[in-house]
Amino acid sequence: MTTTIQFKNIHKSYRVGGRDIPALSGIDLTINPGEIFGMIGHSGAGKSTLVRLINLLERPTGGELLIDGADITRFDNDALRALRRRIGMIFQHFNLLSSKTVADNVAFPLRLAGKKSRAETDARVAELLARVGLSEHASKYPSQLSGGQKQRVGIARALATEPKILLCDEATSALDPQTTQSVLRLLAEINRELGLTIVLITHEMDVIRTICDRVAVLDGGKVVEHGPVADVFLHPKHITTKRFVQESEHVDENEQDDDFAHVPGRIIRLTFRGEATYEPVLGKVARDCGVDFSILAGRIDRIKDTPYGQLTLALTGGDVDAALARFESEGLTVEALRDA
Numbered sequence: 134m135t136t137t138i139q140f141k142n143i144h145k146s147y148r149v150g151g152r153d154i155p156a157l158s159g160i161d162l163t164i165n166p167g168e169i170f171g172m173i174g175h176s177g178a179g180k181s182t183l184v185r186l187i188n189l190l191e192r193p194t195g196g197e198l199l200i201d202g203a204d205i206t207r208f209d210n211d212a213l214r215a216l217r218r219r220i221g222m223i224f225q226h227f228n229l230l231s232s233k234t235v236a237d238n239v240a241f242p243l244r245l246a247g248k249k250s251r252a253e254t255d256a257r258v259a260e261l262l263a264r265v266g267l268s269e270h271a272s273k274y275p276s277q278l279s280g281g282q283k284q285r286v287g288i289a290r291a292l293a294t295e296p297k298i299l300l301c302d303e304a305t306s307a308l309d310p311q312t313t314q315s316v317l318r319l320l321a322e323i324n325r326e327l328g329l330t331i332v333l334i335t336h337e338m339d340v341i342r343t344i345c346d347r348v349a350v351l352d353g354g355k356v357v358e359h360g361p362v363a364d365v366f367l368h369p370k371h372i373t374t375k376r377f378v379q380e381s382e383h384v385d386e387n388e389q390d391d392d393f394a395h396v397p398g399r400i401i402r403l404t405f406r407g408e409a410t411y412e413p414v415l416g417k418v419a420r421d422c423g424v425d426f427s428i429l430a431g432r433i434d435r436i437k438d439t440p441y442g443q444l445t446l447a448l449t450g451g452d453v454d455a456a457l458a459r460f461e462s463e464g465l466t467v468e469a470l471r472d473a
């Protein structure tokens with residue numbers, strides 16, 4: 134079964150003190166079946182509101198929200214209950230029941246649905262705990278677990294009713310960086326093996342960079358930029374996106390400009406993607422065009438499965454224009470940061 138989620142001119146306002154305060158204005162987005170779609174934005178941008186519309190924890194005040202082509206805002210109670218069984222959700226603070234064991238937390242949605250016998254429920258819980266690596270913790274209580282283990286229980290519980298969509302609301306924001314990576318690896322594995330569509334919201338670029346296929350950047354209740362993660366983050370256009378990139382790379386643009394003030398030559402940024410990242414293009418072009426270069430800044434990293442490199446270079450001597458044209462013909466992206 135496919136699960137396409139479409140926001141069509143979605144608006145959402147909250148009524149506060151007799152006034153309508155807009156939280157989302159005119160959202161148009163399509164989330165494709167089986168992808169990991171990230172939404173990033175600062176506090177108050179509208180991320181939680183947007184993700185909570187998908188299972189109608191919040192209702193839009195305008196527009197259409199289609200799942201597999203059906204406008205879910207028109208669903209009656211039965212259809213809504215069926216829809217919610219197809220959508221799992223995990224939360225920043227895990228939302229586990231502290232008086233129940235790990236196994237009972239995971240069994241909870243199955244007992245609510247009331248469709249399985251006790252033996253079937255036990256078997257399903259065992260399978261889910263094995264998937265998230267918690268088999269030997271089944272009879273512990275949440276207070277006896279680490280944050281990462283608690284989120285794994287949250288994931289097992291969210292998967293219990295075999296949803297087609299998993300919503301993740303800042304699911305790693307309360308975890309340390311190492312635990313975050315292990316939870317993200319688990320989500321990526323679930324996405325790959327179960328073909329589940331994952332929609333996650335975060336204010337952390339690294340989360341998006343690690344597992345998302347596409348991303349939407351939210352600011353002031355609007356999508357200001359969206360597309361494949363590599364396109365959006367390697368070539369950010371909107372100021373909000375640029376700031377996220379700079380924050381994640383710990384770059385202060387003004388400081389960087391000052392640092393380069395005394396460096397002679399044309400300053401450019403080169404972006405390599407995919408296999409080009411590992412090819413000796415730079416030396417070859419410099420030799421052929423008689424250009425000297427000094428490397429002012431650089432990084433090689435990955436966006437999900439795609440390697441990329443970004444180098445800031447000062448170019449002097451030789452035929453710099455020819456060198457720039459050659460870089461582009463070799464498939465690199467060239468951005469001029471300063472003319473000589």
Ligand SMILES: Nc1ncnc2c1ncn2[C@@H]1O[C@H](COP(=O)(O)OP(=O)(O)OP(=O)(O)O)[C@@H](O)[C@H]1O
Pocket residue numbers: 147148149154155156174175176177178179180181182183336
């Ligand atoms: N239940 C509510 N009642 C009134 N206003 C709300 C409600 N929920 C959210 N808002 C407002 O809607 C706007 C968007 O909030 P939302 O929580 O969706 O943003 P967010 O990007 O998820 O922020 P955060 O990361 O801080 O949770 C904010 O201005 C917020 O104050």
